[in-house]
Amino acid sequence: MVTLSFHMTKIGIDIMGGDFAPLAALEGAILALDKLSDDSELWLIGDQLAISDLLQQSGIDSERVKIVPTTQVIGMEEHPIKALQSKKDSSLAVGFGLLAHKKLDVFASAGHSGAVMIGAIHSVKQIDSVWRPCVASAFPLPDGSKNILLDVGINVDCKPEMLVQFAKLGTVYAREVFGIENPKVGLLNTGSEESKGSLMYQKAHELLKLESSIEFIGNMESRDFFDGHCDVTVCDGFAGNLILKQTEAFYKLLKKRNIEDDYLNQFNYENYGGTPVLGVNGNVLLGHGISNANAICNMILAAEKVAKANLAEHIKKAFN
């Protein structure tokens, strides 16, 4: 008799994270359940009563859903390091513990973003040669492709060498998760000439030209961001955050003007789901604090893709 060893992809969700937790997180998880592949499991980490009540109400009784009961919550206003140290039974601390012990293939949270970053760095640790983990956002382009922007907010004070690392991280992300063989990398800047931009960007341009593991195509003005010249656009976290949030501003304007357009509706933050934390020894997804059920659902689907691609493992290889 043959026993088939079959690996289920275990997706851990912080049910207590986000402004509308636990309800939005639970509803999002339930929405995602139908869309996930049959070999994916959802591990719901949080208040047992809240979780089991909603599962029961929704008639969910699936072997692919596990509950990991926790009793504490890290609030949005708490100091991330202190909170993670003192609240050992918080959904965040427990989720990262499971990830570090390889009980989970990916952990996703829409909770306190500082605490998610600290949790990732303290539990699964940074990849040795990565200076600073970062987060990436994959912007939809009109032709259906993506422009992956990074860093979008973690590292607001950057050195040029960090931008080269972001380029490598983005390249692996584009290749392994979006299947782009040789991702073209641009440097966000104020003009196409090499001499453009701040001193930091001028130096980054020089270093990017020398980096053989990426396909650097030069500077990219924000005017051309959606034109499909690049698959990956690198910048410091301050600039990336401005670009990300101006896209939200633009979406708000479209709603205010009652404009409906299938492509432009993708700028709704809900569709982004979550951004992977790149440069740590584990697959971590960071969701938007204001996530509703739909956004959580998309975060979970993004987490599944990242886990099935085993993104963190590929990044480790690229940096060794």
Add this chain to the structure above:
Amino acid sequence: MVTLSFHMTKIGIDIMGGDFAPLAALEGAILALDKLSDDSELWLIGDQLAISDLLQQSGIDSERVKIVPTTQVIGMEEHPIKALQSKKDSSLAVGFGLLAHKKLDVFASAGHSGAVMIGAIHSVKQIDSVWRPCVASAFPLPDGSKNILLDVGINVDCKPEMLVQFAKLGTVYAREVFGIENPKVGLLNTGSEESKGSLMYQKAHELLKLESSIEFIGNMESRDFFDGHCDVTVCDGFAGNLILKQTEAFYKLLKKRNIEDDYLNQFNYENYGGTPVLGVNGNVLLGHGISNANAICNMILAAEKVAKANLAEHIKKAFN
């Protein structure tokens, strides 16, 4: 018998500046002529033959149009300082000379932006206590008001003290040109909390709180840029340039998606016309290099507003 002394507002236009000069510049000037006030004069600075030919073809024979013949042109690829020094009879050098000698009330050019900045600083000079001149762009908001963003591209490496000066410059611009009594000033940033942003932005926030001549309301995320919280938003020239050009990117997307909307159509760069150079002892407008006739026309109308408000004089007072 009484002789009325009547001041005509003299608007100098660099007819040779811009990618489509001299034709676009001339056509723009002709378009503007009907829209300018009766006490405004247009001084067309450039190739005499080209100017007189087109005026004749268009049947323009007005005492309010003067030709200032010049024989040289500063190209977009030239070194700005060398070009201004060697080409004394270029439209740019002559225009700035007339401005410095107070023959013009304002000078506007869509030519080489570096040469326009250098020309302004060398001819009319910086205002003594202004560290660095900057340029501002007035973004249209849905309610008809403006959000004036500065710097939008000149100073890509900034010190916190410069952002405080930009706040003062923007405040005078908003008050004198747009008639906003007490302009609310925001600091572009990645979050609303004081501790957000790079070290430079954190320090700028501290200094802005202490500046009594402005109405500082705190940080402004790009997500809320069009929501009308601020009249003036300050940032370094790198960040401002990204925001300005991402707005152009959105406009391009709208066109690609065949979306027509009266408000959003204002994001067409043509409607911005030109940005005033703030912090020099004279009224200078810098146009977009790719300006077509319509953009030039709007640059001229903006120049008239700046000249009639005598913006440079008000800024000088505010800094003394």
